[in-house]
Amino acid sequence: MAAAGNEAVISVRDLVVGFGEAIVLNGVALDVLRGEILGFVGASGVGKSVLMRTIIGLLPRRAGRVAVFGIDLDGLNEDARRALERRWGVLFQQGALFSSLTVRQNVQFPMREHLRLSRRLMDEIAAAKLEMVGLTPDVGDKYPAELSGGMIKRVALARALALDPEIVFLDEPTSGLDPIGAGEFDLLIKTLQHTLGLTVFMVTHDLDSLHSVCDRIAVLADCKVITAGPMAAMLASDHPWVKAYFRGKRSRANGPAGTA
Amino acid sequence: MDSSLLEVSVKDGRLALAAGGAWTADHANDLERLVEAAIQRSAQATAVNIDMGRVERLDTFGAWLLERLVRGFTAAGRETKVVDLPEHYRELVAEAQHVNRADISPVRQPLLTTLLAAMRRGELALGHDFLQFVQMLGAVSVAGARCLMRPWTFRFTSTIHQFDRVGLRAVPIIVLITLLLGGIIAQQGLFHFRRFGIEIYVIDMVGILVLRELGVVMVSMMVAGRSASSYTAELGSMKMREEIDALRTMGFDPMEILILPRVVALVLALPALALIGAITALFGAFLVCWLSAGMSPEIFLARLRDAISVDDFIVGMVKAPFIALMIGIVASVEGLSVEGSAESLGLHTTASVVKSIFLVVVLDGLFAVFFAAVGM
Numbered sequence: 001m002a003a004a005g006n007e008a009v010i011s012v013r014d015l016v017v018g019f020g021e022a023i024v025l026n027g028v029a030l031d032v033l034r035g036e037i038l039g040f041v042g043a044s045g046v047g048k049s050v051l052m053r054t055i056i057g058l059l060p061r062r063a064g065r066v067a068v069f070g071i072d073l074d075g076l077n078e079d080a081r082r083a084l085e086r087r088w089g090v091l092f093q094q095g096a097l098f099s100s101l102t103v104r105q106n107v108q109f110p111m112r113e114h115l116r117l118s119r120r121l122m123d124e125i126a127a128a129k130l131e132m133v134g135l136t137p138d139v140g141d142k143y144p145a146e147l148s149g150g151m152i153k154r155v156a157l158a159r160a161l162a163l164d165p166e167i168v169f170l171d172e173p174t175s176g177l178d179p180i181g182a183g184e185f186d187l188l189i190k191t192l193q194h195t196l197g198l199t200v201f202m203v204t205h206d207l208d209s210l211h212s213v214c215d216r217i218a219v220l221a222d223c224k225v226i227t228a229g230p231m232a233a234m235l236a237s238d239h240p241w242v243k244a245y246f247r248g249k250r251s252r253a254n255g256p257a258g259t260a
Numbered sequence: 261m262d263s264s265l266l267e268v269s270v271k272d273g274r275l276a277l278a279a280g281g282a283w284t285a286d287h288a289n290d291l292e293r294l295v296e297a298a299i300q301r302s303a304q305a306t307a308v309n310i311d312m313g314r315v316e317r318l319d320t321f322g323a324w325l326l327e328r329l330v331r332g333f334t335a336a337g338r339e340t341k342v343v344d345l346p347e348h349y350r351e352l353v354a355e356a357q358h359v360n361r362a363d364i365s366p367v368r369q370p371l372l373t374t375l376l377a378a379m380r381r382g383e384l385a386l387g388h389d390f391l392q393f394v395q396m397l398g399a400v401s402v403a404g405a406r407c408l409m410r411p412w413t414f415r416f417t418s419t420i421h422q423f424d425r426v427g428l429r430a431v432p433i434i435v436l437i438t439l440l441l442g443g444i445i446a447q448q449g450l451f452h453f454r455r456f457g458i459e460i461y462v463i464d465m466v467g468i469l470v471l472r473e474l475g476v477v478m479v480s481m482m483v484a485g486r487s488a489s490s491y492t493a494e495l496g497s498m499k500m501r502e503e504i505d506a507l508r509t510m511g512f513d514p515m516e517i518l519i520l521p522r523v524v525a526l527v528l529a530l531p532a533l534a535l536i537g538a539i540t541a542l543f544g545a546f547l548v549c550w551l552s553a554g555m556s557p558e559i560f561l562a563r564l565r566d567a568i569s570v571d572d573f574i575v576g577m578v579k580a581p582f583i584a585l586m587i588g589i590v591a592s593v594e595g596l597s598v599e600g601s602a603e604s605l606g607l608h609t610t611a612s613v614v615k616s617i618f619l620v621v622v623l624d625g626l627f628a629v630f631f632a633a634v635g636m
Binding site: 099118121122127131132138146191195196 | 285
């Protein structure tokens with residue numbers, strides 16, 4: 001559903017990232033267009049999370065350029081950096097909720113950081129965000145240690161969306177969710193894309209998500225992005241890994257079965 | 261405050277609200293004030309019209325505040341209509357209509373109830389602490405007895421590794437501190453004894469103090485600070501990451517694998533460290549006596565031999581394994597009590613160190629009573 005002629009909100013060129021002697025990303029080039037949901041796939045351990053972390057600046061890079069909203073992430077001063085971080089939200093694989101704060105305080109954390117709002121409004125908005133991700137408001141008083149895995153993911157998503165960001169980075173959002181929950185999650189992402197004009201960068205293994213929600217898919221293999229395009233392009237690809245991934249035993253037997 | 265966001269006027273008995281600009285998070289504060297001010301004016305009309313035609317941007321904050329505006333007027337019994345809402349915002353506004361329907365205000369207890377409840381919890385906590393200590397002591401003893409009967413199940417490598425960490429690696433800091441300690445006591449003693457011309461008795465004082473009390477107590481406190489915190493933090497992190505559960509499900513006993521080696525290592529290490537500490541403290545005292553009061557090594561040693569007896573040495577050394585056992589048990593109890601948050605880890609690590617240090621002094625006092633009664 002991405003409109004034609006969109007600019008790239010995230011632009012990666014010639015990216016090289018490594019740890020010690022091991023090079024994980026070697027010359028990665030990728031564009032994420034405004035308003036699209038990009039699914040990012042690759043074998044486990046091949047560097048998908050590494051790429052995501054490098055784009056948001058958590059990992060250093062050895063070479064290459066990363067630009068978000070057209071702004072190069074190198075040489076940003078602290079204020080510029082904060083202004084940029086205000087415009088994106090991140091959902092980490094394990095949730096990364098602050099263990100000493102309640103759910104409500106977790107969701108309100110970005111609001112306190114970047115905005116000045118009344119207590120009442122923050123409580124109402126936090127409750128609204130929690131309801132939007134499918135949780136009941138009474139979850140607000142619980143601590144992360146008391147939540148199930150699925151609830152942690154949803155709270156983490158609510159926190160990622162707390163400030164209505166323009167881009168949201170999701171690291172395996174549906175892993176560990178039951179099929180109904182995963183389906184609702186997909187629907188939620190799609191709705192947010194539609195109503196808020198959200199751009200979504202989603203690292204995932206979930207074939208159902210890829211079929212139903214992603215506008216484009218990028219494949220990471222051999223330390224590079226070997227192909228990027230809509231699902232139809234993936235299914236038509238001749239690359240052995242791509243074939244095995246999308247048309248293998250566990251894939252849907254009949255290809256994309258309609259949109260959400 | 262940007263009042264163009266929401267302009268209020270009265271027209272033919274209807275309240276006409278014109279919304280414009282960016283109804284987004286960045287303006288949410290101003291918007292909230294405008295919304296509340298508008299709701300206050302509900303008495304001025306029987307019906308309300310909200311014109312959203314000029315709104316440039318709307319996000320969830322804006323959608324919610326619009327909903328709050330509508331609910332505010334509806335609650336005041338005013339017929340409310342939202343008009344000219346741009347097509348692509350309808351879904352968001354519809355979303356906002358469903359949220360915050362349930363009352364989520366927390367139940368507040370009277371202050372006295374809260375205070376009394378806290379006091380009672382504190383009371384119970386003391387008894388609970390003691391019970392936990394006894395339970396852990398029992399569990400470790402049972403595990404130890406099992407290992408005695410089947411010596412091949414004892415985690416020897418683990419014990420040596422822990423001994424290295426709490427014993428060998430502690431030597432430099434223990435030596436440094438006890439050296440200084442011995443020197444300081446000797447120096448203070450010399451300063452005062454000089455007045456009466458009895459400097460030689462400083463050696464008596466230092467010898468007896470260090471061997472009977474200070475050597476062991478100071479070293480125990482340092483080991484408590486160093487090793488109790490490390491044991492608790494380790495065990496606590498393992499508990500948080502479900503590693504202890506994983507051990508149990510594989511059929512292993514965490515007592516045998518984790519706690520027994522740590523306690524045994526400490527029980528072996530502390531007496532050794534106490535011995536090293538005592539000798540170093542005496543050496544420190546000797547250095548001060550030699551350099552400051554000009555006592556030669558021969559005089560120092562001769563006087564020392566006369567002043568102290570084997571009893572003094574035994575009194576000091578006997579305390580060490582018991583104190584070590586206590587520190588190990590307290591650290592393990594606190595480690596396994598850690599709950600899911602980072603804050604909890606910090607709290608229990610602190611509690612572990614504070615309790616250990618406190619109990620070192622308590623045990624020392626008990627031993628003092630015991631040895632006095634026994635005539636040592």
